[in-house]
Amino acid sequence: MRVAIAGAGAVGRSIARELIDNGHEVLLIDKDAESIKPERVPNAEWLLADSCELSSLEEARLQHCDVVIAATGDDKANLVTSLLAKTEFGVPRTVGRVNHPNNEWLFTEAWGVDVNVSTPRIMSALVEEAVTVGDLVRLFTFRQGNANLVEMTLPDDSPYVGKPTGLVPWPENCALVTILRDGQVYVPDAEQPIEAGDELLFVVSADIEEELERMLAPTAHPGHA
Helix, strand or coil: EEEEECCHHHHHHHHHHHHCCCCCCCEEEEEHHHHHHCCCCCEEEEEEEECCCHHHHHHHCCCCCEEEEEEEHHHHHHHHHHHHHHHCCCEEEEEECCCCCHHHHCHHHHHCCCCCEEEEHHHHHHHHHHHCCCCCEEEEECCCCCEEEEEEECCCCCCCCCCHHCCCCCCEEEEHHHHHHCEEECCCCCCECCCCCCCEEEEEEEEHHHHHHHHHCCCCCCCCC
């Protein structure tokens, strides 16, 4: 897979190293000459250019990229880069970094962003995930398909403690993906029981989240009808 990353700062370089370690081709783009440091990621391609300029993206041959990651520290630049990548070059997948939470609402398909990554939101979700029992915590939003990755730590008094997953009446548009228990990852099957304290990861449509939360932890949500 060929990936272009706009923004060769610490974030962009870290992403590049990870992708290269996983066997992908990476092009790092930055308009600041001081950020062009090939020795930091020697196996990447480097381009001194402004990713908001169409001519720069033509020079980068963006049409041959499978993914574009807009990872600069400027939300406006990330939006413009994503939009150009999607509309002018037909890049199949775009990922936009959100620096300021107030701008998150802009990072949608309308601006060419398939997936937005908000560091403040992720950190908040991870904190909630670590301390919350009986509440759904949204970890990630899939812009395509109107679905979310959510987590719940199953409380002791859940009516489904000890029941096999195949006997749990999961709502429609809800899929149990993984069970985390005692440091182990379990792929659920119909005979796999769920236990108190299990961390359950679901992919679920947004309008089903309350129903799922109410079903698994009714005592924690007595106010829901």
